[in-house]
Amino acid sequence: MDLYRKTWAIINLDIFNNNLKNLMNYYRDYNYFFAVVKANGYSHGDIEIAQEALKNGINYLAVSSLEEALNIRKELPNINILCLDPISIEQIDIAKNNNIIITIHDLDYLKELVRQNTSNLKIHIKIDTGMNRLGIKDNNSFKEAIAIIINNKYLEIEGLYTHMANADSSDNRYYEYQINNFYTITKDISLDMFKIIHIGNSATLLNHNKPDFVNGIRLGIAMYGLNPLERKLDIVLQPAFSLKSEIIQVKSIKKNERVGYSLNYKAENDELIGIIPIGYADGIIRKNTGRFVSINNKKYPIIGNICMDMLIVKIDDTIKVNDIVTIIGEDITIDYIANYLDTICYEVICSISDRVPRIYIKDGKEITLKSNRFK
Numbered sequence: 018m019d020l021y022r023k024t025w026a027i028i029n030l031d032i033f034n035n036n037l038k039n040l041m042n043y044y045r046d047y048n049y050f051f052a053v054v055k056a057n058g059y060s061h062g063d064i065e066i067a068q069e070a071l072k073n074g075i076n077y078l079a080v081s082s083l084e085e086a087l088n089i090r091k092e093l094p095n096i097n098i099l100c101l102d103p104i105s106i107e108q109i110d111i112a113k114n115n116n117i118i119i120t121i122h123d124l125d126y127l128k129e130l131v132r133q134n135t136s137n138l139k140i141h142i143k144i145d146t147g148m149n150r151l152g153i154k155d156n157n158s159f160k161e162a163i164a165i166i167i168n169n170k171y172l173e174i175e176g177l178y179t180h181m182a183n184a185d186s187s188d189n190r191y192y193e194y195q196i197n198n199f200y201t202i203t204k205d206i207s208l209d210m211f212k213i214i215h216i217g218n219s220a221t222l223l224n225h226n227k228p229d230f231v232n233g234i235r236l237g238i239a240m241y242g243l244n245p246l247e248r249k250l251d252i253v254l255q256p257a258f259s260l261k262s263e264i265i266q267v268k269s270i271k272k273n274e275r276v277g278y279s280l281n282y283k284a285e286n287d288e289l290i291g292i293i294p295i296g297y298a299d300g301i302i303r304k305n306t307g308r309f310v311s312i313n314n315k316k317y318p319i320i321g322n323i324c325m326d327m328l329i330v331k332i333d334d335t336i337k338v339n340d341i342v343t344i345i346g347e348d349i350t351i352d353y354i355a356n357y358l359d360t361i362c363y364e365v366i367c368s369i370s371d372r373v374p375r376i377y378i379k380d381g382k383e384i385t386l387k388s389n390r391f392k
């Protein structure tokens with residue numbers, strides 16, 4: 018495949034692998050690492066990331082939907098895939114036939130599942146310890162759920178999990194509250210019956226000691242090289258994702274001339290501007306106006322309203338047509354952009370649409386150019 022429009026994301030698998038190795042080496046007291054590859058591997062490519070995770074010894078993936086699970090299953094027949102969100106009862110057989118691990122998030126859901134008489138399902142049960150999202154919240158419902166599972170020879174219980182709502186905080190109180198709730202909800206049940214107990218995400222790993230009863234962790238943002246904490250980490254992580262484009266036209270405008278839709282930018286002087294073929298349909302939302310991109314190691318601001326397919330930067334006379342523009346990466350860090358947009362690093366990368374082809378780097382060389390729109 019060729020790059021038809023000079024806008025592309027670079028996914029550096031060497032960096033990704035380094036991150037994963039650093040994390041797995043440093044946090045050795047965990048037995049099970051789940052690579053969280055939902056949302057197309059946080060925009061990095063679910064299959065490519067899953068393949069690298071597998072090579073690093075990770076044999077469990079977590080995704081959010083059955084669709085995501087099946088997409089990976091086509092390519093990786095043997096890896097364990099946990100679906101974090103509930104799968105509709107009508108589609109449970111599809112999950113079973115594709116060896117997808119199911120989340121039991123609710124007692125009524127479990128009862129309905131059992132009524133369907135579905136055989137040989139591997140399950141993880143999710144309890145809600147304070148996030149107030151998915152999960153069984155009280156001790157009696159949990160006890161009843163476990164009794165149903167134990168008495169049903171078709172359900173194979175493998176895991177128990179919960180999710181931490183603010184593990185990234187420097188204030189541990191809510192984390193401790195959730196751990197206490199974990200004990201309260203599970204107090205009548207022997208935790209030995211679960212092969213894997215996992216309670217949290219990257220921030221849980223990076224910010225908290227492992228409780229004794231836990232042996233698994235669900236690793237998302239950190240393996241992609243981003244830091245979910247406000248403080249500096251004990252280990253080195255580097256972002257594996259960057260986004261590039263190029264200058265397709267350079268022009269000069271006179272003082273007081275206007276730029277773009279709604280004439281939102283007015284030149285204060287005679288100025289030079291550069292046009293770049295990336296816009297909000299690629300995930301560079303209009304709120305990015307005013308923030309910097311980098312060209313030849315120098316920063317230039319985005320001006321005027323960002324269009325669907327293009328944006329405009331104020332440049333100087335060193336910039337030429339075909340010069341490469343860093344939209345995300347190197348000195349234009351994801352944290353800077355997240356801060357500018359008043360959001361989190363997750364949203365910045367997950368927003369980059371699949372219109373942008375991905376170039377994969379491995380062993381220092383470009384190995385694939387992949388487009389999800391044009392095959």
Ligand SMILES: Cc1ncc(COP(=O)(O)O)c(C=O)c1O
Pocket residue numbers: 053101180217218219220235236237238239245
């Ligand atoms: C249930 C669950 N576990 C784990 C993760 C991974 O989180 P992180 O990317 O912060 O590591 C997520 C991400 O949203 C999640 O929803």
